Amino acid sequence: MIEAALRLLEEGASVGALSIEGIARAAGVAKATVYRRWPGKDALMLDVLRSLEEPGPRPAGVSVRDDLVTILEFMRRRGLAKRNSALMRSILAQMHAHRELWRAYDENVIEVRRELLRSVLRRGVANGEIRADTDPELLADLFTGPMLSRAILHEWRELPEGLAERIVDTVLEGVSARG
Amino acid sequence: MIEAALRLLEEGASVGALSIEGIARAAGVAKATVYRRWPGKDALMLDVLRSLEEPGPRPAGVSVRDDLVTILEFMRRRGLAKRNSALMRSILAQMHAHRELWRAYDENVIEVRRELLRSVLRRGVANGEIRADTDPELLADLFTGPMLSRAILHEWRELPEGLAERIVDTVLEGVSARG
Numbered sequence: 001m002i003e004a005a006l007r008l009l010e011e012g013a014s015v016g017a018l019s020i021e022g023i024a025r026a027a028g029v030a031k032a033t034v035y036r037r038w039p040g041k042d043a044l045m046l047d048v049l050r051s052l053e054e055p056g057p058r059p060a061g062v063s064v065r066d067d068l069v070t071i072l073e074f075m076r077r078r079g080l081a082k083r084n085s086a087l088m089r090s091i092l093a094q095m096h097a098h099r100e101l102w103r104a105y106d107e108n109v110i111e112v113r114r115e116l117l118r119s120v121l122r123r124g125v126a127n128g129e130i131r132a133d134t135d136p137e138l139l140a141d142l143f144t145g146p147m148l149s150r151a152i153l154h155e156w157r158e159l160p161e162g163l164a165e166r167i168v169d170t171v172l173e174g175v176s177a178r179g
Numbered sequence: 180m181i182e183a184a185l186r187l188l189e190e191g192a193s194v195g196a197l198s199i200e201g202i203a204r205a206a207g208v209a210k211a212t213v214y215r216r217w218p219g220k221d222a223l224m225l226d227v228l229r230s231l232e233e234p235g236p237r238p239a240g241v242s243v244r245d246d247l248v249t250i251l252e253f254m255r256r257r258g259l260a261k262r263n264s265a266l267m268r269s270i271l272a273q274m275h276a277h278r279e280l281w282r283a284y285d286e287n288v289i290e291v292r293r294e295l296l297r298s299v300l301r302r303g304v305a306n307g308e309i310r311a312d313t314d315p316e317l318l319a320d321l322f323t324g325p326m327l328s329r330a331i332l333h334e335w336r337e338l339p340e341g342l343a344e345r346i347v348d349t350v351l352e353g354v355s356a357r358g
Contacts, residue, residue, distance in 0.1 A: 096275035103335055131356045137336075138325070138345055139354060145324030146317070148332055156282055157316075166317055174353025175318060177310045 001027045001034055005048045010087055015045065015094040015101070042101050049095075049105050052088055054078065056113050064124035065168060071117050072147050072164035079151025079159050092152075114140065130172075142171050180206045180213055184227045189266050194224065194273040194280070221280050228274075228284050231267055233257065235292050243303035244347060250296050251326050251343035258330025258338050271331075293319065309351075321350050 004027035008018060020041055024031045038044040057074035059067030082088045095102045121139050124130030130139070146167050150157050183206035187197060199220055203210045217223040236253035238246030261267045274281045300318050303309030309318070325346050329336050 090276075093276040093278070097269075097272040099272070099334070106333065125356075128356050131354050134349055134354055135345070138342075138349065141325035141328055142321070142346070142349060142354065145326070145328035146320035147324070148328045149320055149324035153327055153331060154285065155278070163317075166314070167321070170313055170317065170321060171350070172353055172355040174349075174351055174355070175310050175313055175321065176351040176353070177304075177307050 001029070001037070001044065002048050002051050003027075005044065006051070006087070009048075009091060015091065015098055018045070020044065042104060045101055046104055046108060049091065050109055052085075052091070053109060054081070056116065059116070059120055064120055064127070064129045065172065067120045067123075068117075068143055068168045069164045071113070071120065072143060072167055074113075075144065075147045075151060076159050076164050079147070082151070083155060089155075114144075117144065143168065146171075180208070180216070180223065181227050181230050182206075184223065185230070185266070188227075188270060194270065194277055197224070199223065221283060224280055225283055225287060228270065229288055231264075231270070232288060233260070235295065238295070238299055243299055243306065243308045244351065246299045246302075247296075247322055247347045248343045250292070250299065251322060251346055253292075254323065254326045254330060255338050255343050258326070261330070262334060268334075293323075296323065322347065325350075 001023060005018060005023045008022065008026055009015070013022070018041065020034050020038075021031055023044065024034045027034075034044065038047070057070050059070045061067065082092060095105060117140050118136060121130060121136060125132045147164070150159060150163075180202055184197060184202045187201065187205055188194070192201070197220065199213050199217075200210055202223065203213045206213075213223065217226070236249050238249045240246065261271060274284060296319050297315060300309060300315060304311050326343070329338060329342075
């Protein structure tokens with residue numbers, strides 16, 4: 001069913017035009033068969049999106065700085081992969097117009113990675129590498145925001161090697177000229 | 180013509196379905212009249228988008244830190260305005276799927292504000308408030324990325340008062356726990 005949906009999308013069907021009926025037909029199964037596994041189109045689409053994901057980053061768990069680089073480097077590579085795949089780009093671009101689906105994707109797929117980031121940051125606060133007085137959500141945004149802004153919102157901008165390191169180190173050190 | 184296009188969009192027409200012909204008809208003018216002012220649909224859409232923008236931020240030009248807050252506060256308010264306008268939200272969400280239009284919008288409308296941000300950052304580097312060893316593009320992303328990520332990519336997250344100040348001050352100081 002997931003493959004059938006991907007095939008339809010690849011053939012140019014829009015996310016909005018996709019229906020359980022159409023997917024069932026393309027997969028050669030009855031509608032009821034699809035509904036046994038997914039309550040509706042959004043749930044099925046979520047699994048379609050999940051099938052396009054690579055396994056998440058695996059921070060080594062030694063230095064918090066290095067783990068942050070690993071996570072941002074994963075985001076950078078994912079941004080590059082998305083740019084190289086017309087299908088992924090088309091699906092993800094359309095998702096912005098399907099707010100509920102985008103939110104479900106964010107809460108189910110992206111949230112796992114965000115929790116990983118939060119756990120690294122908590123470790124950094126606990127072991128004294130990271131300031132303890134910063135709101136954890138803001139902390140996460142400071143590291144991921146610059147990478148997401150380039151990868152997703154400004155797709156034509158470069159995602160050069162070394163970008164993850166530069167973001168992490170600059171956010172850690174700050175940009176104020178001291179002393 | 181711009182009003183006619185906005186009316187069509189408000190009535191539920193998609194950006195993709197909009198045509199010069201349809202806009203001319205809705206405005207009660209000949210197609211040639213539209214083409215005299217705009218070479219094509221994308222150019223007209225760009226002016227439609229421009230008509231939805233508020234005047235940009237006006238930094239006071241005294242403290243670089245305060246000017247950065249003014250610029251980020253403008254972004255925060257714009258994010259809130261977008262959330263309150265079904266029309267703006269729908270148009271901007273659809274733009275992600277119209278890559279060329281999104282890029283043109285970014286290069287024409289957003290670029291003016293980005294140049295304002297860059298000029299503030301250059302002033303900060305020149306007067307010693309900002310580190311001189313950071314790539315200017317990265318510097319700009321560090322401030323705007325966290326705000327954009329919340330305002331555009333995670334529309335359901337809060338944009339509380341004081342967020343602009345917190346981002347600016349934390350990026351300036353850094354999040355590393357130093358002595």
